[in-house]
Structures are given as C-alpha cells and as structure tokens.
Amino acid sequence: MNSRGASGGADGSSWRGFERGEPQYRRIVLALFAAGFATFAQVFDAQAVLPALRTDFGISAATAALTVSATTIGLALSVLPWASLADRIGRTRAMKLSLLAATVFSVVVPLMPTFEAVVVARGFVGLALGAVPAIAVAYLAEELHGAWVGVAAGTYVAGNTIGGIAGRLVAGPLAELVGWRIGLAVVAVLGAAAAAAFWLLVPEPRGFVRAPTGGAPLRARILGNLRDPTMLAIFAQGLLLMGAFAVVYNYLGFQIASPAFGVQETLVSLIFLAYLAGTVASRLSGALAERFGPLRMILAGTALMLVGLLLLASSVLVVVFTGLVVFTFGCFSAHPVASGLSGRWARVGRAQATAIYQLSWLGGTAFFGWAVGLVYDASGWQATLATVAGMCLVAALAASAGLRGSARRR
Secondary structure, three states, X not given: OOHHHHOOOOOOOOOOOEOOOOHHHHHHHHHXXXXXXXXXXXXXXXXXXXXXXXXXXXXXXXXXXXXXXXXXXXXXXXXXXHHHHHHHHOHHHXXXXXXXXXXHHHHHHHHOOOHHHHHHHHHHHHHHHOXXXXXXXXXXXXXXXXXXXXXXXXXXXXXXXXXXXXXXXXXXXXXXXXXXXXXXXXXXXXXXXXXXHHHHHOOOOOOOOOOOOOOOOHXXXXXXXXXXXXXXXXXXXXXXXXXXXXXXXXXXXXHHXXXXXXXXXXXXXXXXXXXXXXXXXXXXXXXXXXXXXXXXXXXXXXXXXXXXXHHHOOOOHHHHXXXXXXXXXXXXXXHHHHHHHHXXXXXXXXXXXXXXXXXXXXXXXXXXXXXXXXXXXXXXXXXXXXXXXXXXXXXXXXXXHHHOOHHHHO
C-alpha cells in the first residue's frame, strides 16, 4: 500500500488515488480493459453480420442495422439507472452484476427464431451491459490519482476498441462459413471469458463513497450537468462523433461488397482491422491531451475524421481502407478525451455526468447508425459521407464554443 492510500479510509476523505506503476493501478487498468472488451465485443459483433442478416431475413440495410441500434439503445436507456444503482451498491459490484447478466442474454440471442426476436434479445443485452460504460470513468476518477485518469481512460477505451475488433473479426467470417448464429455465439463465449477476467482482477474500491440518503437528489445531479454549457459541449462530442463512427462502420461493409468493389463477404470483415488505429489513438490521446490541452486534441481528432471521409469517397479499395484508418484514428483521438472530461469536469454528480456522456454517444450510435442508413438506402454512399461530414463539423463548432477557456477556469 502506498503512503497516500495508507491514510485514506473507506470514506475517501484523504484518498488521492493510485499512481501509475503501482500494482493496484495495474490491476484496475487491466480489469477495466477486460470489462471494455467484454462490453463492446458483444455490442458491435452484429455489425459484421449485417449482410448475412439482410440475406437471411430479406430486409434492407437500414433494417438490418437495427440489431446494432437495439443494443446501443438498451445501453443508452440503462446507463443512468446503472449509475444510480452504483451510487448505492458500489462501482465494482454494479459492473460485476452487469457483465454476468449480459453474458446470459448474449447466449440467448443466436437462439431467437425471427428477426424481431433477435432485435428484442439484442436490446436486453444492451440493458444488461449498461453499467460498464456508465461508471467506468467515474470509477477510475475515484480510484486513481487525477494525473493518471486520462491515461487510464484511454486504456479502457482501447479495451473497447479491441473488443469491437474481436467481435467483428470473429462473427463476420463465421457468419459466412457456418452462419451468423454461430458467429454471435462464439463472441458470447469470448465476452464471458473477459467478464471472468474482470471479476478476478478488479480490487476492492478505496475511493468510493456511498451516496448519502440526504444528498442531492438524482434529478438535481442530472439537471446540474445538463445546465452546464461546458458539459453540454462534451456530451455533444459523444453524440455526433460516435454517431458518425457508427454510420461509417455500419454501411461501409455493404458498400465494398457491392458491385462497385466486389469484395467477397468473407473478406469484408477484414476492414474492421482498421479499428486497431482506434486502439493506438486511445492509448495516446490521454497523454497528448495533457500536453496540448483537451480542446486542441478534440479538434485535431475531428479534423482527421474529415480527412478520412474524403478518402472514403474514393473508388479505389486501398484508398478507402486508408481513409477508414485515418477516420478511426481521428475519432478515437477525440472520443476518449471527451469521455475523460465528463468525469473530471463535472461540478455535481460525477457518476451521472459520465453516464450522460455514455448515453450521448450510445444514443448517437443508435439513432444516427439507423437514420443515416435511410440516406444510404435512398441516395448512396457519397450522400452518406456528406451527412457524416456535417455531423463532424457541428461537433467541432460545439467543442470550440463550449470548451474554450473552460480548462483554465476549472
């Protein structure tokens, strides 16, 4: 136990948090990495089987994408309830319960006989998974020294990206070879293994303070964040940037499998290797934001997303893949920074602030991931990219208006 922790009690009165290099710091970061892996492998595995779902059930691309949106909607609906429960029972206990329930529902999804039943079951997966994205950053802010929260949050988001990669790369090829049901079932097993790793690794909390019965009511904590212009600017980043990210990854697979490119569906899943760029960016973003400032990092990431969109408009497959790498790197240069700010800059209701940020990006993923699909079905890929570019520009304007000067004040 370090000297800072030795004098800290369960009430966290003198607790300053673990620092990088300490055993408990490593356990916390690895545990959150595993939790992020388990969560997002099971959220985005369906993205890789959308063409198979369209063929199997005879539905449109936008309708097939509802299997992804249902899970993210479930997450969006559950983050605030999970955050409130975590205030009472503790962060780690809530995340353990969440991952256990999600494992059960993920096993059920491939057994559903109809598309509608698959969508409903996927929604329950999202409802169960809500605790991890709702409170992971708040948990890091409570357990780690403030100087290392951004870096650790980047590692947690890296776990999200690697989980997303694994879910897609496993489910996609298996969907082509042995069917989408087996593909999703195998991902469910991987999620269960990662959830078990979280249970084994995560230490007992030191910085958690149980919410007092007479404290600020939930409504006041939520509204306090929604009335703060800086917090609204942070929430807008999750809504728009991750919504843009979902659109590109939902519909690029359909585009490169079309006659314009003619890529076999077995190979379509390989485009998700571009997600590795997000893993690298997530690991770098926290440290770079500490050096150059969060606003500059968010704007730089958004600019890279726009460059990536220009390349994605190409008719040359190598250029398209390069554009996807650039777009992904840009998104995960900005998103982890905004996510970390939601926990660090909240004036009231830290858990609720991080939950609202998660609700924002999950809601953006669910809504735009479906709604812009209508643009794709009606007007094609170029119109879809133009819509996504507009979303990125609005996000940049919101960041510039809401975050400029905020770091100095805080």
